[in-house]
Amino acid sequence: EQLLQSGGGVVQPGKSLRLSCVTSTYNINLYGFHWVRQAPGRGLEWVATRSDNGMNEYYADSVKGRFTMSKDIFKSMIYLQMNSLRPEDTGVYYCARDSGRQILLNYLDVWGQGSLVTVSS
Amino acid sequence: DIQMTQSPSTLSASVGDRVTITCRASQNINRGLAWYQKSPGKAPKLLIYEASDLEDGVSSRFSASGSGTEFTLTIRSLQPDDFTTYYCQHYNEDRPQMFGQGTKVEIK
Numbered sequence: 001e002q003l004l005q006s007g008g009g010v011v012q013p014g015k016s017l018r019l020s021c022v023t024s025t026y027n028i029n030l031y032g033f034h035w036v037r038q039a040p041g042r043g044l045e046w047v048a049t050r051s052d053n054g055m056n057e058y059y060a061d062s063v064k065g066r067f068t069m070s071k072d073i074f075k076s077m078i079y080l081q082m083n084s085l086r087p088e089d090t091g092v093y094y095c096a097r098d099s100g101r102q103i104l105l106n107y108l109d110v111w112g113q114g115s116l117v118t119v120s121s
Numbered sequence: 122d123i124q125m126t127q128s129p130s131t132l133s134a135s136v137g138d139r140v141t142i143t144c145r146a147s148q149n150i151n152r153g154l155a156w157y158q159k160s161p162g163k164a165p166k167l168l169i170y171e172a173s174d175l176e177d178g179v180s181s182r183f184s185a186s187g188s189g190t191e192f193t194l195t196i197r198s199l200q201p202d203d204f205t206t207y208y209c210q211h212y213n214e215d216r217p218q219m220f221g222q223g224t225k226v227e228i229k
Contacts, residue, residue, distance in 0.1 A: 034216075034217060036165070036217075038159075043208065043220055043221070043222050043223045044157070044159065044165060044208050044210070044220040044223070045220065046210075046216070046217045046218065046219070046220065049216040049217060056215075058215060058216040094164055094165065096164075096165075099167070099170065104214075104215075104216070105170075105212075106153075106212035106213065106214075106215070106216055106217045106218075107155040107167060107170040107171075107210070107212055107217070108155075108157075108165070108167060108217070109167045109176065111164035111165055111166070112164065113164060114164055
């Protein structure tokens with residue numbers, strides 16, 4: 001896998017969870033990354049975007065103020081910190097690489113395998 | 122927000138058929154459109170970007186066209202692995218935007 005995800009699981013409403021996405025293939029300093037999710041039986045939903053230099057971050061209205069993207073350059077890791085989780089956040093979360101090198105093109109050419117997040121009491 | 126509407130929601134076809142999926146934007150999005158293939162249990166796969174550019178490694182049986190508000194994805198000579206769900210997605214210079222609701226291509 002070029003992007004390997006971890007960190008999914010079952011969590012109660014109101015709790016937090018952090019998803020991780022590691023790559024040994026790409027220099028995460030050169031690429032922007034995104035998170036996209038798919039709720040059960042539903043379509044794809046863009047969640048968050050972070051540019052290569054971290055100067056630009058964007059979040060869907062549904063997660064703004066609750067989710068935060070970050071990265072650890074030394075570990076080649078991209079994170080999605082999810083706080084105040086709600087049942088409607090349940091779904092499979094995918095990290096994805098932006099197609100652009102040192103520029104956000106905003107179409108996604110390399111994807112992780114997905115992490116299942118279930119928010120339930 | 123710009124809304125993306127795909128049609129049809131479901132499409133029935135046979136192996137070897139040619140099919141076309143349409144994606145309409147509620148406003149002019151120029152050529153800021155990508156197409157993805159999504160199979161159950163698998164990650165989405167980028168097929169097309171900039172409305173009509175074929176991603177490296179994607180079969181030439183896939184083609185796309187359009188600009189402004191109307192876009193199409195055409196798959197010729199359907200193969201068994203093509204029977205799955207396809208999504209369009211609008212993007213702009215800031216970030217990815219809304220996905221269409223998806224079109225499921227099923228075996229007739």
